[in-house]
Amino acid sequence: MCIPCCFCINNSEAGVIETCGKFSSLAPPGFNIVFAPWQTVVGKVSYRVQQLDVRVETKTLDNVFITAVVSIQYQVLKEKVYEAFYSLTNPAQQITAHVYDVMRSQLPTLELDAVFEAKEELAVAVKTALQGTMSRFGFQILQALITDLDPDQRVKQAMNEINASKRMKFAVAEQAEGQKILQVKSAEAEAESKYLSGVGVAKQRRAIVDGLRGSIVDFSAGVEGTSAKDVMDLLLLSQYFDMLRDTAGQPNCKTVFVPSTKSMGDEMRMSLMQSDASK
Structure with a gap:
């Protein structure tokens, strides 16, 4: 007498039923009945998307060892559940072998x-490569992703140092260019300042000469019996007293007066002539 056996299949799964060791049918999700002992549920197949992460270590053309992580997203085809269940003992191992073959x-x-x-x-x-192989066994390859590329730590450090050296080189070049611009602008400013200072000194001397000329003419015309030499002596004496006043006004001034037998005007003219001769 056959005794029915009840069981349930979760959603997005299919149960594989065999009769006397031979494939009989697929059990859909929900409530199902088999007739024991001839029929048995030997396994379940999930329709959900699965992911397998494969780590591959190999070397590159320039003899650098690198570890790559390849993520494979795959799914069982509903129309090929029989092939997916009976063809492969370990689908993950099969996928891993193909990933190794391609990456290496x-x-x-x-x-x-x-x-x-x-x-x-x-x-x-x-x-x-996986689609061409795994589709025969009832698996669909949805996506293959290179999620990580990890060379040796010393290689990564060397690459970072090379990049840092390049950036430092650019930084030094830019800094030198900036200093060059500052020096050029400073030289231009100094040249302009000296030019303007020379113009100012020339105008000052021209004004002094014009003032002296006018003073000599006015004094000679206003005071009878005076000569240009007398006027120059008076101007030199005035400037001398102005110099004494300005010098005495300095906080740390120490002045020594040396008596002289010559006239003050002669001494001043002599010192000016010696100063011009030394130049």
């Missing part, structure tokens, strides 16, 4: 810098 044949042809730029091409190559 592609990475040694690329240099380290090119590997980081060829992530998309590597992912496409892995997906293409």
Whole structure:
């Protein structure tokens, strides 16, 4: 007498039923009945998307060892549940083998810098190779992603130092250019300042000469019996007393007066002549 056996299948799954050891049917999600002992549920197949992370260590064209992490997202095809259940003992191991084969044949042809730029091409190559193989066994490859590329720590440190050196070189060049601009602008400002200072001194001397000329003419015309020499002596004496007043007004001034047998005007003219001769 056959005794019915009840069981339930979760949603997005299918139960595999065998009769006397031979595949009989698939049990859909929900409530199901089998007739024991001839019929048994030997397993379940999930329709959900699964992910397998594969770590591959190999070397590049420039002999740098690198570890790549490849994430494979796959799913069982509903119309090929039989193949997915009976064809492969370990689908994850099969997928891992194909990923190893593709990555260890592609990475040694690329240099380290090119590997980081060829992530998309590597992912496409892995997906293409898996689709051609796993579809026969009832699996659909949804996506292949290169989620990590990790070279040796010393290699990463060397790459960072190279990048830092390049940036430091640019920084030094920019700093030197900035100092050059500052020095050029400072020299231009100094030249302009000296030019304007010379113009000012020339105008000052011209004004002094014009003033002296006018003073001599006015004094000679106003005072009878005076000569140009008398006027110059008076002007020199006035300037001498102005110098004494300004010098005495300094807080730390120490002045020594030396008596002379010559006239003050002669001494001043002599000192001016000696000063001009020394120049």
